[in-house]
Amino acid sequence: MITLPPASETVDGYPRIEDHALIGDGVTAALVGTDGAIRWLCLPRFDGPALFASLLDRTRGGEWTLRPADDAAIRSLHQEYLTDTAVTRTVLTTDTGTVEILDALTVDSAFVEHASSAVGELVRLATVTDGAVELRTTLSGRGGVQADGDDRAVSVTGAGSTVRLTVTREVPGLADLDGRVTLTAGESVALVLRWADGPTDVHSPDDARAALDRTAQVWRDWAECIDFTGRHxxxxxxxxxxxxxxxxxxxxxxxxxxxxxxxxxxxxxxxxxxxxxxxxxxxxxxxxxxxxxxxxxxxxxxxxxxxxxxxxxxxxxxxxxxxxxxxxxxxxxxxxxxxxxxxxxxxxxxxxxxxxxxxxxxxxxxxxxxxxxxxxxxxxxxxxxxxxxxxxxxxxxxxxxxxxxxxxxxxxxxxxxxxxxxxxxxxxxxxxxxxxxxxxxxxxxxxxxxxxxxxxxxxxxxxxxxxxxxxxxxxxxxxxxxxxxxxxxxxxxxxxxxxxxxxxxxxxxxxxxxxxxxxxxxxxxxxxxxxxxxxxxxxxxxxxxxxxxxxxxxxxxxxxxxxxxxxxxxxxxxxxxxxxxxxxxxxxxxxxxxxxxxxxxxxxxxxx
CATH class of the missing domain: 1.50.10.10 (Glycosyltransferase)
Incomplete structure (x- = not known):
C-alpha cells in the first residue's frame, strides 16, 4: 500500500493513468481511481460501448464517483488489492474521519472452472471506520444519461446500456444521480450497479460484504494454481x-x-x-x-x-x-x-x-x-x-x-x-x-x-x-x-x-x-x-x-x-x-x- 497525494492534484485536469487499479469479472473490466472514481467501464463486455470513459474526456466521458463530499478535506489516500484477488480496498482519510471502500465486479464459483462466471454487477461497499464522513456519489455516462427512480434505486440509460443503481439505505439526491449521505464510525452503505437481467441479491451492507467475500474467495481459489516461488x-x-x-x-x-x-x-x-x-x-x-x-x-x-x-x-x-x-x-x-x-x-x-x-x-x-x-x-x-x-x-x-x-x-x-x-x-x-x-x-x-x-x-x-x-x-x-x-x-x-x-x-x-x-x-x-x-x-x-x-x-x-x-x-x-x-x-x-x-x-x- 502506498500513500498518494490528494485527489485534487491532477495533470492538465486529468488524473494520472497510474493512479488506478483494475477490477473485472472476465467479461468486462473497470478502472478504479485512488480517489474513489470509476473512470472506465464498457458494457456488457470489454468491447462494448464505454458507459464510463472520463479518462478520455473529463467532462463528457462519464464516471461514477464515491468519495468524501469535500475533496479539499481529504488528507491521505491508500489503495491496495486484497491478496490474490481483483477486489480493491481504497481508504480515504479526511479532516473528520476515515472511509474504506471495497470494489469488485462479482464472480461466482464457475470462474475457477474457467466458465462464464460474470454476475453482471459492480458492488461498492463504503464503511466509515473512524469519525464521521459525508460521502457523495455521482454518476454520468458518455454522451449523457437519462435517469428514472428515487433515492434508493435509479434506472440509468446511456451509451447504449441500461443499468440499475441501487443503494442499501436512502441517499438523498440519488434520484438526480448526485447523492450525499453522512456515515459515522461503524456505519456502511452499499451501492450496486447492475446490467444483468434480474434484481440484485444485495439488499444490505452485510449482503454486499458477503458478495465481496465470495468473490475474493473465488479469486483465491483460482490463484492456488499459480506455480511460482522466487524473487518478486x-x-x-x-x-x-x-x-x-x-x-x-x-x-x-x-x-x-x-x-x-x-x-x-x-x-x-x-x-x-x-x-x-x-x-x-x-x-x-x-x-x-x-x-x-x-x-x-x-x-x-x-x-x-x-x-x-x-x-x-x-x-x-x-x-x-x-x-x-x-x-x-x-x-x-x-x-x-x-x-x-x-x-x-x-x-x-x-x-x-x-x-x-x-x-x-x-x-x-x-x-x-x-x-x-x-x-x-x-x-x-x-x-x-x-x-x-x-x-x-x-x-x-x-x-x-x-x-x-x-x-x-x-x-x-x-x-x-x-x-x-x-x-x-x-x-x-x-x-x-x-x-x-x-x-x-x-x-x-x-x-x-x-x-x-x-x-x-x-x-x-x-x-x-x-x-x-x-x-x-x-x-x-x-x-x-x-x-x-x-x-x-x-x-x-x-x-x-x-x-x-x-x-x-x-x-x-x-x-x-x-x-x-x-x-x-x-x-x-x-x-x-x-x-x-x-x-x-x-x-x-x-x-x-x-x-x-x-x-x-x-x-x-x-x-x-x-x-x-x-x-x-x-x-x-x-x-x-x-x-x-x-x-x-x-x-x-x-x-x-x-x-x-x-x-x-x-x-x-x-x-x-
Missing amino acids: VDLVRRSAVTLKLCDFPPNGAIVAAPTASLPEAIGGERNWDYRFTWVRDAAYTVYALRRIGLSAEADGFLEWVLDNCMRHQRPHLLYTLDGEPLGPETEDPDLEGYRGSPPVRWGNGAADQIQHDVYGEILDCAWQFVRAGGELDDVRWEALLALGRLAEENWRTPDHGIWEIRDTGRPFTYSVAMCQVAADRLSRIAETTGRTDHVAHWRELSDTIRAELLERAFDEDSGIFNEHLDEPGTLDSSLLALPLRRVVAKDDPRMAATTRAVAERLAAGTDTGLLYRYLHTESPDGLEGEEGSFLLCSFWWVDNLVGSGEFDRAQALFDSLCARVNHVGLLPEQIDPHTDEFLGNFPQAFSHIGLISSAVNLERNRPR
Missing part, C-alpha cells in the same frame, strides 16, 4: 491475476488490454483500441500462463484460435471476442482524448494488415499444448497444416510487422523468423503425434528459412542483425525475441552483439532500462509524433542478458523494471522516459507477460 513473487502473482482479468472465459479469447485510446504520447495521434484479441499478444499470454501452471487458460485460447483463425480463409492478426474480423476503425468526434490527445479511436484499422508472424505464434501455442501432453485430433491437425502452408507460401513477401506500421510493407526479420518458427513447430508436432510422414518436409523448410534469414538479416560490417532483410543499418527491439523463439541460439555472439546495439541505439534515456520499439526517424511507420518506451522490450532485454550469461545485469535490470509498477502492481504499455508517467493502454497484457517470463527465466538460471 508478489508481482508475478499480481501479473497472473491481471492477465486473468484480460481472459474471456466464455470462449477462451484474451484481450490485449481492457482500455482504448490512451495515448502513447501526450498530444499525439498514436491512440489505439486494444479491447480485442490479437493472436500474437494472446499467444505470448498463453506462454506466460503455462510457465506458471495456468494451463487451462492456455488450452482455452488454443481451442479459440484454432476454431476461428481458419474460418475466414486466412488467419487475421486480431479478432473480436466472438472470433469475427473487426469492423472499420472510427474516430469519436465528441471526446477530446486523455489530456487533450485526440483522436479517440474505436475499433482498430490494423485488423486488415498482413502480418506473417501470426502463423508461428499459433503453431508455437499448439506445440506448447502438445508438448504438455495435449491430444491433437485430425481436424485440428489439418488446421495447423493450413497455417504451415501459409507460412511456406508467404515468408519471402513483405508485411506490416509486429509493430503494425501504417506504411508500406517490408520484409521484417521478426516476421520471417516466425515463419521459421511455424515450420519448426509443425515438424515437432508431427513427430510427437506420430505423423512422421510430415516431419521431413517441415524440418527442411525450417532449415531453409533459418539459413536465409541468418544470411540476409545479418550485416557482416556492423556484426549485428537488422530489422529488415537486405537492409543494413536498421534496428528494432523485436530482434531481441529471436533467441526467445529459438530462431537464434541464446549464446550466439551475433545475438549478443545485436542485443548490445539495441540497448545502445534504442535506449530511452540514460540508465533508465527503458527501450523504444524502433526509431521513427530511421524506420518510418506512417504516423506523426513520437511514443514512449515499450516495456515488453525491456523484459526481452532481461531475457537476452540471462541467455548470454550476464545474470547480475539481468537481475538488476529486472529489479529496476519491477520498481516501475504502480501502487497496486500494474504496468502500462509504455512509459514516458522523461517524466516516468504511464502511457498507452492500461494495464497492458504484454507488459505483465514480460514480467512473468523474465521472473521465471531468472529463477531457472539463478546461480545456486
